[in-house]
Amino acid sequence: MQKFYLDLLFAVFFITFFISIIVHKHRSKFKHPDLPPGSSGLPYIGETLELLLTGCKGHPEKFFLDRKAKYASEVFKTNLFCEPAAVLCGAKGNNFLFSYKNKDLKAWYPDFVCKIFPSSVQRSLIEEVDRLRTLLPEFLRPDALKRYVGIFDTVAGRHFASEWENKEVVVVFPLAKSFTFGLACRLFLSIEDPDHISKLASPFNLVVSGIFSIPIDLPGTPLNRAIKASNFIRTELFAIIKQRKKDLEEGKASPEQDILSHMLSACDDKGAFKSELNIADTILALLASAHESTSAACAFIVKYLAELPHIYEGVYKEQMEISGTKARDELLNWNDIQNMKYSRKVIREVLRLCPTFPNVREAIHDFYFKGFLIPKGWKVYWNANSTHRNPEYFPEPERFDPSRFEGNGPAPYTFVPFGGGPMMCPGREFARIEMLV
Numbered sequence: 001m002q003k004f005y006l007d008l009l010f011a012v013f014f015i016t017f018f019i020s021i022i023v024h025k026h027r028s029k030f031k032h033p034d035l036p037p038g039s040s041g042l043p044y045i046g047e048t049l050e051l052l053l054t055g056c057k058g059h060p061e062k063f064f065l066d067r068k069a070k071y072a073s074e075v076f077k078t079n080l081f082c083e084p085a086a087v088l089c090g091a092k093g094n095n096f097l098f099s100y101k102n103k104d105l106k107a108w109y110p111d112f113v114c115k116i117f118p119s120s121v122q123r124s125l126i127e128e129v130d131r132l133r134t135l136l137p138e139f140l141r142p143d144a145l146k147r148y149v150g151i152f153d154t155v156a157g158r159h160f161a162s163e164w165e166n167k168e169v170v171v172v173f174p175l176a177k178s179f180t181f182g183l184a185c186r187l188f189l190s191i192e193d194p195d196h197i198s199k200l201a202s203p204f205n206l207v208v209s210g211i212f213s214i215p216i217d218l219p220g221t222p223l224n225r226a227i228k229a230s231n232f233i234r235t236e237l238f239a240i241i242k243q244r245k246k247d248l249e250e251g252k253a254s255p256e257q258d259i260l261s262h263m264l265s266a267c268d269d270k271g272a273f274k275s276e277l278n279i280a281d282t283i284l285a286l287l288a289s290a291h292e293s294t295s296a297a298c299a300f301i302v303k304y305l306a307e308l309p310h311i312y313e314g315v316y317k318e319q320m321e322i323s324g325t326k327a328r329d330e331l332l333n334w335n336d337i338q339n340m341k342y343s344r345k346v347i348r349e350v351l352r353l354c355p356t357f358p359n360v361r362e363a364i365h366d367f368y369f370k371g372f373l374i375p376k377g378w379k380v381y382w383n384a385n386s387t388h389r390n391p392e393y394f395p396e397p398e399r400f401d402p403s404r405f406e407g408n409g410p411a412p413y414t415f416v417p418f419g420g421g422p423m424m425c426p427g428r429e430f431a432r433i434e435m436l437v
């Protein structure tokens with residue numbers, strides 16, 4: 001009996017000692033007097049639960065806006081996804097983050113993302129995305145985009161005919177996902193067969209859910225399902241890549257045909273993709289970047305059009321005017337897209353109110369921003385909502401008002417749905433056309 005109590009005492013002592021080390025280690029990271037105001041939250045997980053909770057309630061921006069107001073500061077500290085972090089809020093923070101001369105920060109991806117893209121360790125993932133950034137402008141240059149407008153319209157026409165017309169009720173977000181995924185398959189991989197697209201779509205949705213989940217890799221968790229689904233898609237992509245290589249050799253496919261052909265034909269220093277695994281992972285990363293944000297934006301556009309009849313009327317009138325200039329069955333072209341001036345403003349206003357979750361950076365070394373220390377290794381978040389919903393830049397920020405984008409439009413670094421500087425979204429023009437069509 002005495003031995004039992006001794007063992008119990010030892011266990012309690014050991015657990016308490018272990019917890020106090022974790023707490024001490026956690027707090028010591030947040031002790032320096034020059035750090036920004038803010039809270040380190042619970043040991044290890046920090047304030048992650050608070051962020052996820054506001055996200056579940058449909059207002060992830062509240063996490064950032066509440067803290068910005070509470071600390072009355074353009075930068076605050078927190079701990080998210082087990083990493084100490086600084087959140088920069090405001091136009092000056094955006095300017096700093098997007099600056100071409102920024103030598104204090106580098107791109108960063110959570111380590112668990114590398115499990116979904118096994119060709120990547122942290123450094124190579126950054127290199128792969130850099131390569132993607134080099135390659136995409138070539139694929140998405142204006143003359144190429146001009147050619148795609150007709151394809152966008154064809155895919156959209158088929159999608160609306162089969163999924164929307166004559167339906168009493170439509171659930172928009174899944175449909176928006178299916179539209180943007182089908183379009184990406186068509187333009188990135190030349191896949192048109194609806195059965196082939198739906199074979200890839202469900203595992204692909206699992207991959208995307210895993211990227212935006214709590215990073216626990218146990219049977220049944222979203223991350224675990226994402227890893228399995230990514231293996232399935234990769235196998236499919238290997239078959240597509242093999243076939244395309246053969247077709248390119250035999251002259252049955254052209255290097256300009258789509259982004260896959262582009263990758264297989266790229267041979268310069270930055271554009272070269274080494275292995276089939278590398279190409280498959282890059283295509284998967286591209287599908288993920290292109291898909292989630294655009295489908296969310298399309299769904300929000302429909303939501304605002306449904307809720308605001310006067311905005312709907314304006315968009316409808318403009319679209320009918322454009323349609324009136326065209327022959328029956330004639331597809332949209334680049335000029336039509338340029339003429340969608342009001343619709344473009346509506347889309348910008350949707351992106352102002354519903355921006356995507358930003359990418360995260362990592363501090364390369366200790367540096368100071370606005371007099372506050374950001375230590376080496378800390379993650380740095382930028383936050384579009386902190387300017388998009390700031391009444392100083394956008395009066396009555398909660399009001400939906402496309403006229404904000406008339407004349408000179410918003411002040412520099414205040415409207416940043418696609419980021420800015422060298423890391424700005426390379427798919428922004430592609431996304432704009434997709435949304436307008």
Ligand code: HEM
Pocket residue numbers: 107129132133286289290291293294297351355356357358359360417418419420423424425426427428430431
């Ligand atoms: C409404 C639609 C979209 C929005 C709001 C959006 C927004 C963004 C943002 C905020 C970033 C991060 C910029 C930064 O780190 O500073 C980004 C990165 C990126 N976007 Fe987009 N994007 C959209 C559509 C697209 C599309 C259609 C494509 C591809 C055709 C694309 C490809 C990429 C890529 C490759 C990156 C870099 C990924 C990375 O750094 O991890 N995006 N986008």
